[in-house]
Each structure stands twice: as structure tokens, then as C-alpha cells.
Amino acid sequence: MTPRGELTLPAGDVELEIASPYFETDAIPGTTTYPFDVAATGDNPRVLNHPHLFRGPGGPPPEPTDCYLEGVLWRRGSLVFRSFDAQKKVYRYNFVADATDLAKQLAGVKLPELLLPDLVLAAQSATPEYVLAPVRNTEFFDEKNGAFTGILNWPSPAGVLGAPGPNQVYVPMLYLVPAVRAVLATIGYAVEGTWVDDPEVQAAVIYSDRALASTVAFGDAFNPARQLPNLTVPELLLALQNYFCLGLQFQPGAKVLRLDALRDRVQRGGYVARPGAVLTTAGTNDTRGFRLVQQADTDDELDKTLDVGWQQLQVGAGQEEIRAAAGTLHQVREADPNTPGREWLVPAISAKGASAEYGLGDDSRTGLRLLFDRGLCPDSHGHPYRLLSSGTVDYAGASVGAYSLHWDGPQGLYAQWHRPWLDFRSRAVPREYTVPFRLADLLTLDPATHELVDYHLLLWQKVSLRVSAGSPLRTATITYQELL
Numbered sequence: 135m136t137p138r139g140e141l142t143l144p145a146g147d148v149e150l151e152i153a154s155p156y157f158e159t160d161a162i163p164g165t166t167t168y169p170f171d172v173a174a175t176g177d178n179p180r181v182l183n184h185p186h187l188f189r190g191p192g193g194p195p196p197e198p199t200d201c202y203l204e205g206v207l208w209r210r211g212s213l214v215f216r217s218f219d220a221q222k223k224v225y226r227y228n229f230v231a232d233a234t235d236l237a238k239q240l241a242g243v244k245l246p247e248l249l250l251p252d253l254v255l256a257a258q259s260a261t262p263e264y265v266l267a268p269v270r271n272t273e274f275f276d277e278k279n280g281a282f283t284g285i286l287n288w289p290s291p292a293g294v295l296g297a298p299g300p301n302q303v304y305v306p307m308l309y310l311v312p313a314v315r316a317v318l319a320t321i322g323y324a325v326e327g328t329w330v331d332d333p334e335v336q337a338a339v340i341y342s343d344r345a346l347a348s349t350v351a352f353g354d355a356f357n358p359a360r361q362l363p364n365l366t367v368p369e370l371l372l373a374l375q376n377y378f379c380l381g382l383q384f385q386p387g388a389k390v391l392r393l394d395a396l397r398d399r400v401q402r403g404g405y406v407a408r409p410g411a412v413l414t415t416a417g418t419n420d421t422r423g424f425r426l427v428q429q430a431d432t433d434d435e436l437d438k439t440l441d442v443g444w445q446q447l448q449v450g451a452g453q454e455e456i457r458a459a460a461g462t463l464h465q466v467r468e469a470d471p472n473t474p475g476r477e478w479l480v481p482a483i484s485a486k487g488a489s490a491e492y493g494l495g496d497d498s499r500t501g502l503r504l505l506f507d508r509g510l511c512p513d514s515h516g517h518p519y520r521l522l523s524s525g526t527v528d529y530a531g532a533s534v535g536a537y538s539l540h541w542d543g544p545q546g547l548y549a550q551w552h553r554p555w556l557d558f559r560s561r562a563v564p565r566e567y568t569v570p571f572r573l574a575d576l577l578t579l580d581p582a583t584h585e586l587v588d589y590h591l592l593l594w595q596k597v598s599l600r601v602s603a604g605s606p607l608r609t610a611t612i613t614y615q616e617l618l
């Protein structure tokens with residue numbers, strides 16, 4: 135069903151494939167059909183808005199469509215035009231839903247272009263939406279602002295944030311979870327899940343390389359979207375997925391995106407029994423290790439002189455690469471250039487920034503780089519300042535967190551987020567079954583639910599169905615990975 139009416143479908147089967155959101159690292163999978171033909175006769179051309187007459191760039195836009203099975207609304211998605219056969223008078227389409235549909239809709243939308251509610255610049259180190267905490271970037275103005283000594287968001291030893299000026303440069307850095315919520319709200323989605331509920335994740339912030347103009351005073355509004363990296367929404371979500379080992383599950387009926395840690399998905403618990411399954415294929419585990427890579431899309435001159443070993447980690451033989459388009463900043467212990475005798479621990483980068491002033495250009499040049507807000511921590515004189523850090527200790531060496539943003543170490547991303555899932559991947563055995571499958575099974579299908587099949591506890595990876603008008607669902611082919 136499209137906004138212009140009901141589509142007349144072919145008499146044959148349409149092959150439908152539902153992919154679990156847990157097993158791919160280079161895409162956010164969803165629901166799609168294999169291409170199928172639709173008669174370009176009768177009322178269908180009007181219902182589909184005459185796609186063969188479209189002359190714009192990129193082809194006809196996806197057609198919003200409600201998919202009904204056995205008279206029940208199953209998915210809201212889109213029909214994607216593939217081709218028109220003038221001789222046979224048929225259109226070729228495929229139906230996409232869930233993440234597959236949203237990815238097509240959002241592929242051209244960059245985060246800084248979104249319409250987010252304005253925020254107000256406050257003379258304090260933190261608000262619920264952003265922080266003003268010191269970051270060292272001596273190359274921010276590319277020698278075009280001689281008064282700048284290299285510290286963004288500089289606080290005095292008394293914790294005072296001075297009036298904006300050439301050496302008092304403010305770059306609001308948004309908290310990650312509220313930013314993700316605001317971004318998804320632009321398409322009508324709420325965000326839930328174990329990852330966003332984690333208190334330490336809620337303290338993560340996004341490094342921004344875009345300075346507010348010196349004319350923006352405390353109490354003035356600014357556009358938070360301009361503080362985000364120049365990524366699309368799907369690119370942002372995929373970067374977070376690979377950085378923190380997440381499962382991204384779109385629930386279009388409830389308009390919810392779930393962001394869950396995959397480490398939780400391999401913990402044994404409740405399950406659903408699926409009787410009557412017939413084994414068709416039993417494979418072997420061909421996994422030979424992983425290579426984890428952080429690759430934020432930005433230049434940092436410090437990478438040439440400081441250790442960058444934390445940006446990669448090989449697990450086992452390193453056969454499969456998991457590349458996260460995300461990263462963090464270096465951490466340096468050094469003197470505060472604005473206060474003689476004061477030393478502190480600060481995040482550091484050496485790269486040209488963005489600003490409406492000094493002829494820098496106003497568009498972000500950085501990729502997704504994250505830090506944790508560790509709260510007010512003491513400098514070398516015991517004066518508190520807000521510490522942003524990729525690590526878990528402050529200047530004095532006191533513990534201030536449980537998670538690191540490096541791959542390695544007992545508090546690193548691998549040990550804390552990836553290891554349980556990658557251990558499962560390195561042992562899991564693929565099995566394919568033909569199973570009795572009714573509409574009720576389809577409506578309650580959940581990638582997080584373990585399934586008991588033939589006395590084995592499994593996670594499903596892919597569900598393949600054949601659907602046709604007027605015929606009920608009877609069976610499905612399901613590819614599983616066995617929990618050993």
C-alpha cells in the first residue's frame with residue numbers, strides 16, 4: 135500500500151530476507167526483498183507515481199509503502215525502483231524496511247546540516263548537553279590568530295571561563311548520548327538500549343573542531359549541529375557500532391532504535407524453542423582472528439611523533455578487519471601555557487580547525503573523535519578543572535573511570551566491549567534449518583532472543599521467506615550461529 139493506493143502484485147512468490155543487525159561490520163543490515171516484477175499496467179503506474187517518466191538525477195525516489203501479510207500490517211518501508219522493461223511492460227522493484235530503508239533515506243544528509251534545537255552558551259564547564267573543557271590544539275588557527283596560545287575552552291586556576299576573545303576560544307563539545315538522541319529525533323525515532331543506559335557512556339563527549347565566533351557571548355544561542363563531525367547519520371551509527379561492538383536494531387512500529395552491547399547478547403538466559411526444524415546445512419567455523427582499527431577521518435600531526443599503537447589491535451591471526459570510523463585524542467601531561475607553574479593532563483590534537491573568523495573556513499574537518507568527561511579533577515596545584523580523557527586516571531594518577539577509548543589493556547575497548555562477542559564469533563558454528571514459520575513467528579522475531587533448535591542454543595543470523603498474495607506463511611529458512 136502506497137500513499138496513492140494499493141499496488142497489484144505479481145501472482146508468484148516474492149523472496150524476503152531479514153538480516154540480524156548483529157553480524158555485519160560494514161553495513162547496518164535490515165529487511166529487503168530480492169528484485170521482483172510489478173506489472174506496469176492498470177492502476178499500478180499511478181500508484182507508483184509513473185516511475186518510468188521520472189527524469190531527475192538519481193532515479194525515482196523510494197516510494198513509501200506499507201507491507202501487509204495475511205491482512206496484517208507487518209512493516210513500513212519503501213519500494214525502490216530498479217528498472218522498466220518497455221517490451222514486457224513491467225517495473226522491477228525491491229522492498230526495503232528497517233535499517234535498510236532508513237539508510238537509503240539518510241545517505242545524503244550530513245550531521246551539521248540537521249535542524250537541531252539551539253543551545254545557549256553558558257559560562258560554566260558543563261551543561262546537560264555539552265562541555266567547555268580544555269583541549270590543546272596549537273595548530274587550530276593555522277598561524278592566523280597570533281594571540282592564541284593553543285588551549286580551547288581555557289579555564290583559569292579558579293575555574294573561571296573568561297569572555298570570548300582571540301585567546302579565549304570556545305568550542306562546545308556535545309555529550310554523545312544526547313547528541314545521538316537529538317539526531318535520531320529528526321527522523322522521529324527514540325533511542326533505547328543497554329549501551330545508552332551505561333552511566334560511563336553517558337559521560338562520553340564528541341570532540342569538535344569548530345570554534346564559535348568571538349561575537350557569540352555567554353547567553354547567546356548557537357546551533358549544536360555545527361559542532362558535529364561531517365558524517366551522515368548511517369556513518370555515525372556504523373562508527374559507533376564498530377567502536378563499541380553494538381547491535382543496532384530499528385523497531386519501525388515503535389519508532390525506536392535500540393543500541394545494545396553485543397557482549398550482553400551471548401550471555402545465556404531465556405530462549406524460545408522452535409520445534410519441527412529440519413537441518414539442511416551444517417558448516418564449520420572459519421574465523422581466524424580479528425584486527426581492530428580506529429580510523430577517525432582527520433589529520434593529526436601528533437600521530438607522527440606520539441605513540442599510536444593503541445589505534446590498532448590484533449586478536450589471534452587477525453584475518454578479519456573491524457574498522458571503526460572513530461577514534462579519540464592523544465593525552466598529554468604538560469604546562470598550561472596561560473598559567474606559569476601550572477601543569478595538567480589534557481587531550482591534545484594538532485590539526486587545523488574551523489571557524490567563521492580568521493579565514494579558516496566554517497566546515498568541520500574532523501571525523502568522530504570521542505572523549506570521556508571525567509568531571510572536575512585537580513591540576514598540579516590541586517585546582518580543579520574539567521578533564522576530558524581517553525583514559526581512566528587523572529593528572530595525579532587517581533582512578534576516574536572504568537573504560538578506556540584505546541583498544542588494548544584491561545579497561546580498553548576490546549576487553550570491555552568486544553571480547554565476549556568476538557570469542558563467540560571465533561567459536562560459533564553456522565547451521566541452516568528449514569523451520570515451521572507462521573505470521574505470529576514473523577511478528578515476534580527478535581535478534582536478541584536465543585532459539586533452541588534440535589537441542590542446540592542458537593542466535594539467528596538471517597531469515598529467508600517466500601511470500602505470495604493469498605497464501606499464508608508456512609516455513610522459513612533460517613541461518614543460525616551456535617552458542618558453544
